[in-house]
Amino acid sequence: MELKQLYREIVNEHNLHPTHKGTMENPDLVLRGVNPSCGDDITLQLRVQDDVITDAKYDGSGCAISQASVDMMADQIIGKKKDEAIKMAGTFVGMIKGEVTDEESIEALDEAAALQDVAHMPARVKCAVLGWHTMQEMLEHPEKALNQTNE
């Protein structure tokens, strides 16, 4: 898919009309993810009950690819178990880096698989993986992401 088509068919919708953008009340985990080269800056918030992600929201700003990617990610991980979400992050990052190419793994990413062609745009890889990296970091190292305002 060429870049303009990718924007028009996938990215713009999530960037201009995001489903999961906003602030969550009392999230269990909160982590800021920053991409210094672009200035992408998100704060991801997760609610986790019995090892299942029951809600995900993000706030912040950045380029359309970073924002659309995290919005799509939120769609995909809500309702998933923590280890499933971590596995998906591995698949997504692998896909974007061009290391994971088998269709079966990629299909598991559902809509997020549409970003596969970012693999051909090295300058935008960091934008696409920012949300997934942040999510993986907070699930694997929850001590870095504990919500300080929670009792």
Added chain:
Amino acid sequence: MGRATDYRKDFDILNTGDYIYFDNAATSQRPRQVLDAVSEFYKTSNANPLRGLYDWSVAATEQYENARKKVAGFIGANRAEEIIFTRNTTESLNLVAYSYGMENVSEGDEIVVTVMEHHSNLLPWQMVAKKNKAKLIFLEPDEEGVISKEEYESKITDKTKIVAVGHVSNVMGVTNPVKEIAEYAHSKGAIVVVDGAQSTPHMKVNVQDLGADFFAFSGHKMMAPMGIGALYGRYELLEKMQPFLTGGEMIEYVTRTDATYAEIPHKFEAGTVNAGDAVGLAAAIDYIENVGFDFIIEQEHKLTKLLMDGLSKMPYIKVYGSSDPAKHCGIVTFTVDGVHPHDVSSVLNDDHVCVRAGHHCAQPLMQFIGAGSTARASLYFYNTEEEVERFLDKLSKVREVMGYGA
């Protein structure tokens, strides 16, 4: 067909495909004359300069030292020994920070920089200030990008030891009043360090007229190879300074525990020097002088005016810095409402237009102007009106691609 079109014939890369290269402030392109000069050096006189006693080494030394003389003449230095070859502006400024700053700035002293400095003329001074417990003071420009007399006269004081200022901002394109600042700084006993990375490709520089005690620039922004740059330093200052890097060919005499150093400039050029690229830099200076700064300035003004006029017709575009195209040095930084600069750059790249997007290594300025990131089109004399028009046409379609109306 104008002169710009004639010069383009010298740049193979500009004649491949239909790319529009508008990222000249990041690095320029190089003409065949420069590439050939480097290649000729390696083909005919390559040996380690300054060491060997045989013909080839003597020839290499001569070409290297001739390049130094050429640079000295190009920026109006008094003598060739005041030119130190470095890798680039960043290395030149670090040399000054380590060898002069660390030794001459003490607790309670002040270092004055502008908020529009490239990180390369900020971070070395942050380091000196932290290490020596000095204070970093920032000069701020007005809306048009101008640092006023009141501003620098109120912030440069008897406590100021160093004033480090960019000659031309790599974001706003504005030329700072370096001469006036230097005069005032000297009256307060401070020395003046000038980052000339963005000025040397575009205007005639005379370091003595500017009042620069140190002046740093890179070859690669003025058509020379990457990896060669220079530092001008006033003779008396360089003589008193300690070396930045130590090692081979910067010594007089070495014992097991001690060493005496070579005379300047070799004291500051440890290790095998980059003679091949110094020869390339000399060829680039010949090329620039042949084109002439009159033409460079005239062509850049013409293109910048066309570009800014076009941008002003797009209400969703904001241009930073002066409203006068003549005060941009070919650099036009802008944002597109609702579209992140990285997306602007990616969409333009799809149309084979190369522009920079991001913070341009000037994050404090980005914070100051209230933009997280911006896009930047930067021109050089070999760009054409046709390219500017095509750029404007492509840019006018970016918002549509990004989902804003038809």
